[in-house]
Amino acid sequence: MLALSEPKNMHRVRADEASRLKMQDSLRSAAEAMETPNDTMLRLFNGALEVPMIKAGVDIGLFKMLVASQTPLTLAKIANTTKAEPVFLGRILRYLAATRFITETGKDQFSANLSTQSLADPAIEGSLNYIFAIAIPAYMALPEFLRQTSFQAPPGTQCAWQQSVKTDMDWFPYYKQHPEQLSYFQKLMSVPRDGEWFDVVPFAEEAANVSPDRALFVDIGGSIGHQSKRLRSKYPTLPGRVIVQDLPETVNVATPAPGVEFMAYDFFTAQPVQGARFYYMRTVLHDWDEENSIKILKNTAAAMSAGSQLLIDEMALPNKDVHWWSACLDLHMYTMLNALERTVDQWHDLLGKAGLKVVDIRTYASVMKNSIIVAERL
Ligand SMILES: C[S@@+](CC[C@H](N)C(=O)[O-])C[C@H]1O[C@@H](n2cnc3c(N)ncnc32)[C@H](O)[C@@H]1O
Numbered sequence: 001m002l003a004l005s006e007p008k009n010m011h012r013v014r015a016d017e018a019s020r021l022k023m024q025d026s027l028r029s030a031a032e033a034m035e036t037p038n039d040t041m042l043r044l045f046n047g048a049l050e051v052p053m054i055k056a057g058v059d060i061g062l063f064k065m066l067v068a069s070q071t072p073l074t075l076a077k078i079a080n081t082t083k084a085e086p087v088f089l090g091r092i093l094r095y096l097a098a099t100r101f102i103t104e105t106g107k108d109q110f111s112a113n114l115s116t117q118s119l120a121d122p123a124i125e126g127s128l129n130y131i132f133a134i135a136i137p138a139y140m141a142l143p144e145f146l147r148q149t150s151f152q153a154p155p156g157t158q159c160a161w162q163q164s165v166k167t168d169m170d171w172f173p174y175y176k177q178h179p180e181q182l183s184y185f186q187k188l189m190s191v192p193r194d195g196e197w198f199d200v201v202p203f204a205e206e207a208a209n210v211s212p213d214r215a216l217f218v219d220i221g222g223s224i225g226h227q228s229k230r231l232r233s234k235y236p237t238l239p240g241r242v243i244v245q246d247l248p249e250t251v252n253v254a255t256p257a258p259g260v261e262f263m264a265y266d267f268f269t270a271q272p273v274q275g276a277r278f279y280y281m282r283t284v285l286h287d288w289d290e291e292n293s294i295k296i297l298k299n300t301a302a303a304m305s306a307g308s309q310l311l312i313d314e315m316a317l318p319n320k321d322v323h324w325w326s327a328c329l330d331l332h333m334y335t336m337l338n339a340l341e342r343t344v345d346q347w348h349d350l351l352g353k354a355g356l357k358v359v360d361i362r363t364y365a366s367v368m369k370n371s372i373i374v375a376e377r378l
Contacts, residue, residue, distance in 0.1 A: 126187020195365030216240025
């Protein structure tokens with residue numbers, strides 16, 4: 001996940017994904033088992049301050065500055081660079097050290113640690129801006145929204161996020177008018193998810209015979225083309241067109257890449273690229289409720305030929321024992337868009353309603369259940 005390399009004196013614990021997440025959960029459970037009720041309250045109290053203080057650190061360039069320095073930095077040096085008032089800055093640094101986001105190496109002396117490294121990563125920084133400016137205000141509006149709706153989830157796009165920004169507009173048209181905030185979201189989308197989906201799609205065998213003028217890969221709602229660009233660099237000689245489709249405000253800011261075409265397309269309209277070998281949707285349908293997802297899927301199904309497959313790159317959740325992050329993301333989708341993460345059963349049901357059938361579910365992140373759901377026309 002890191003764009004920055006780790007310095008020699010810092011080492012992350014390496015383990016396979018499942019063991020790493022299991023160990024983290026066990027250690028957290030152990031710490032929680034030692035909590036008094038007051039400790040639990042204080043943990044939650046502090047949790048409410050963490051993101052705002054990290055945002056403050058990001059805004060003054062603190063984490064990047066500490067990471068860039070080979071030696072610990074003094075409070076006076078950091079104050080001089082950031083122009084912050086030294087005594088007040090010292091209180092912020094003391095808090096960030098006490099919460100382990102930076103390390104206090106001596107009196108009024110601070111250095112980077114592994115968390116600082118993560119916070120200095122541009123993709124993580126953009127994601128933090130998203131959490132602070134967009135997600136947290138929507139979470140604050142959630143209890144009142146749930147009270148008003150009596151805990152129902154009616155069809156459509158009405159959600160707590162709309163109340164937080166005081167709009168009747170839908171999410172994507174709204175952020176078209178707020179490009180800076182849209183850029184935070186695009187940064188968030190660039191953070192790699194657990195697992196590698198290329199591991200479960202044998203492109204080299206399944207796409208070797210595509211004719212050069214046929215579409216090989218249509219990345220529907222593909223944002224600024226992260227996955228298509230990765231596909232092209234991993235398989236530079238595969239024949240066929242690679243096309244990223246998204247709304248104009250998104251494809252217009254994408255940086256060009258050899259062998260990748262960008263196309264403005266609204267997926268609620270007829271799919272213009274017919275008979276592609278693969279149509280691909282990564283974390284697109286989790287933005288939409290059943291009614292809207294069926295419309296998107298029907299537009300794709302209508303363009304598919306007998307040799308086409310739709311690859312849906314999303315979580316396919318089990319009916320029990322869902323990881324906390326998957327459950328969190330599900331409620332995030334509800335808060336922001338009245339949408340959801342789907343279970344295996346819900347995927348079968350949804351695709352069937354759109355004239356498609358699931359032919360395989362290939363899970364490539366065993367804990368988060370990130371999966372490629374392979375679908376064909378019924
Ligand atoms: C959650 S993002 C996923 C982006 C990308 N697939 C990825 O995984 O990084 C959903 C994408 O759907 C796009 N989108 C939303 N409404 C759309 C529409 N009506 N037509 C086409 N794309 C749309 C958004 O601009 C956004 O890039």
